Amino acid sequence: MKISGKTWKFGDNIDTDVIIPARYLNTIDPKELASHCMEDADPAFANNVGQGDIIVGGANFGCGSSREHAPIAIKAAGVSCVVAEYFARIFYRNSFNMGLPIMECPDAAREADTGDTLSVDLATGVIVNETKGKTYQAGAVPPFMQELIDAGGLMAYTVKNAAG
Amino acid sequence: MGMTITEKIFAAHSGLEKVEPGELITCDVDIALGNDITAPLAIKAFEQAGADQVFDKERVALVPDHFAPNKDIASATQAKIMRRFAKDKGIRNYFEVGRMGIEHALLPEKGLTLPGDIIIGADSHTCTYGALGAFSTGIGSTDLAATMITGKIWFKTPETMKFVFNGRKKNRWITGKDLILYTIGKIGVSGALYRAMEFTGPMIDDATMDDRFALANMAVEAGAKNGIMKADDKTIRFIKSQESQPTREWTIYESDDDARYHSVHEYDGDDIELQVAFPHLPENTRPVGEAKDIRLDQVVVGSCTNGRYADLEVVAGLLKGNKVADGLRMIIIPATQLIYKQAMKNGLLDIFIDAGAAVSTPTCGPCLGGHMGILAEGEKCLATTNRNFVGRMGHPGSEVYLASPAVAAASAVTGVITDPEDVAGE
Numbered sequence: 054m055k056i057s058g059k060t061w062k063f064g065d066n067i068d069t070d071v072i073i074p075a076r077y078l079n080t081i082d083p084k085e086l087a088s089h090c091m092e093d094a095d096p097a098f099a100n101n102v103g104q105g106d107i108i109v110g111g112a113n114f115g116c117g118s119s120r121e122h123a124p125i126a127i128k129a130a131g132v133s134c135v136v137a138e139y140f141a142r143i144f145y146r147n148s149f150n151m152g153l154p155i156m157e158c159p160d161a162a163r164e165a166d167t168g169d170t171l172s173v174d175l176a177t178g179v180i181v182n183e184t185k186g187k188t189y190q191a192g193a194v195p196p197f198m199q200e201l202i203d204a205g206g207l208m209a210y211t212v213k214n215a216a217g
Numbered sequence: 218m219g220m221t222i223t224e225k226i227f228a229a230h231s232g233l234e235k236v237e238p239g240e241l242i243t244c245d246v247d248i249a250l251g252n253d254i255t256a257p258l259a260i261k262a263f264e265q266a267g268a269d270q271v272f273d274k275e276r277v278a279l280v281p282d283h284f285a286p287n288k289d290i291a292s293a294t295q296a297k298i299m300r301r302f303a304k305d306k307g308i309r310n311y312f313e314v315g316r317m318g319i320e321h322a323l324l325p326e327k328g329l330t331l332p333g334d335i336i337i338g339a340d341s342h343t344c345t346y347g348a349l350g351a352f353s354t355g356i357g358s359t360d361l362a363a364t365m366i367t368g369k370i371w372f373k374t375p376e377t378m379k380f381v382f383n384g385r386k387k388n389r390w391i392t393g394k395d396l397i398l399y400t401i402g403k404i405g406v407s408g409a410l411y412r413a414m415e416f417t418g419p420m421i422d423d424a425t426m427d428d429r430f431a432l433a434n435m436a437v438e439a440g441a442k443n444g445i446m447k448a449d450d451k452t453i454r455f456i457k458s459q460e461s462q463p464t465r466e467w468t469i470y471e472s473d474d475d476a477r478y479h480s481v482h483e484y485d486g487d488d489i490e491l492q493v494a495f496p497h498l499p500e501n502t503r504p505v506g507e508a509k510d511i512r513l514d515q516v517v518v519g520s521c522t523n524g525r526y527a528d529l530e531v532v533a534g535l536l537k538g539n540k541v542a543d544g545l546r547m548i549i550i551p552a553t554q555l556i557y558k559q560a561m562k563n564g565l566l567d568i569f570i571d572a573g574a575a576v577s578t579p580t581c582g583p584c585l586g587g588h589m590g591i592l593a594e595g596e597k598c599l600a601t602t603n604r605n606f607v608g609r610m611g612h613p614g615s616e617v618y619l620a621s622p623a624v625a626a627a628s629a630v631t632g633v634i635t636d637p638e639d640v641a642g643e
């Protein structure tokens with residue numbers, strides 16, 4: 054699958070409290086969560102982000118709490134993919150479990166600026182910064198993660214395996 | 218080639234003789250935990266999958282601690298979803314307000330977390346139980362849902378980083394909190410990403426269980442999958458002295474002499490001062506001497522890191538005969554009902570209240586900026602909690618400093634960040 058979108062660039066160590074502050078965790082409604090997405094880093098983000106846009110983070114994106122509300126908020130805000138130098142452990146796992154596409158690619162993440170257009174090929178891991186005319190190769194998705202994606206996320210995978 | 222504690226626990230729970238770092242395995246889970254924020258999402262996924270029963274009514278634990286006692290209508294609705302699910306599915310380990318505590322302090326009291334276990338929780342500080350020689354780690358709600366159905370979870374076997382704490386603590390105020398803040402200061406907030414942190418050495422042997430819990434609790438703040446240490450006589454005495462006794466067997470694992478480590482980090486007690494982590498990352502640590510005179514608006518003692526009895530005892534020792542400084546609010550939150558009661562029985566609560574501190578029923582409350590002590594713009598708080606991210610305790614323009622209960626108490630008395638020796642010596 055190919056994704057193309059406008060980039061929103063954030064720094065290193067973007068934690069889950071920034072992605073969705075705990076003060077909004079009294080609901081699990083994706084729309085409500087999306088309306089506060091990235092609020093403490095950029096209060097205007099939720100209003101201005103467009104359908105299909107791409108978040109670019111630095112090192113350790115998604116560190117902090119285990120809240121799945123973070124990938125839910127990002128997805129429900131319309132974001133199609135997150136590209137970062139690397140991700141924190143639980144966020145990485147949650148994203149695959151929930152079907153939010155994420156890519157680890159230090160060079161693409163570092164060199165992108167807000168407003169650039171990125172296109173991401175999820176199958177091959179090729180990322181093109183169309184604004185800058187540069188092509189990058191992201192780390193391959195581990196085979197087991199690919200299995201999860203193919204099954205449609207962890208729950209679908211679990212149901213399938215329980216039946217089999 | 219030998220195995221580390223973490224590798225041995227993985228092997229034992231996956232029916233394998235041996236596991237190696239990088240290997241993907243499926244493990245049997247001993248305890249699966251959720252709270253009032255993460256369980257409702259897991260319950261939704263559980264129901265959408267068409268599941269009917271949990272894999273084992275004894276092995277699921279649900280604790281309303283984050284926004285409980287309910288802070289508003291929305292959080293009351295979340296708590297209600299979890300309460301109803303616990304009742305419908307006959308879950309034995311649901312702990313209602315009035316009987317609950319902060320999950321990671323509560324579960325060990327209830328005899329639910331044992332050496333050699335695999336414990337997963339939809340809460341990142343689930344790594345706390347590594348203090349008991351268990352593999353425990355935080356996962357998301359979807360993982361919790363899948364585990365509640367199958368009793369199993371997949372893991373990639375992590376590499377282990379070994380941390381050896383040599384020597385002795387430099388002074389009587391140094392605690393497990395200082396050791397872990399020092400470590401995070403050294404390796405950074407992603408210094409142990411995806412890996413296991415194994416804590417050993419004379420200072421760990423000497424550490425109290427409460428110190429060990431605080432230490433393991435913050436392994437996630439270095440990005441680790443888990444923090445772990447070998448269970449010893451102290452661990453067993455701790456388990457046997459709890460009000461609720463375990464109903465399962467436990468196994469003590471020890472790393473082999475020829476176990477393979479990603480890296481070995483040796484620290485010396487002489488180098489480890491009282492630590493303060495500056496905003497906005499737990500890795501921004503400095504010795505307390507370099508934090509002196511930062512004026513505070515609030516001090517919070519509590520959380521799954523430092524809301525245990527020994528923490529309250531240290532605070533009481535420093536507050537006794539003193540007053541909370543003018544212009545500062547001090548909030549003290551015992552981590553569980555049992556700790557609260559013990560503090561009451563032993564006169565600690567009198568000391569807190571006489572000093573002018575507010576004491577609350579157990580809750581995560583301010584630790585995650587939920588309720589019970591939210592900060593306004595520009596305010597500074599020193600807390601015994603574990604995260605000082607932007608907006609963690611309230612307004613994105615507020616600041617949180619992390620330190621031990623001793624530093625917290627001394628700072629509450631003076632109104633500025635203070636070395637406890639300066640207050641105790643007065």
Ligand code: SF4
Binds near residue numbers: 283321522585602
């Ligand atoms: S006390 Fe804080 S860190 Fe611990 S479980 Fe509660 S919110 Fe999380």
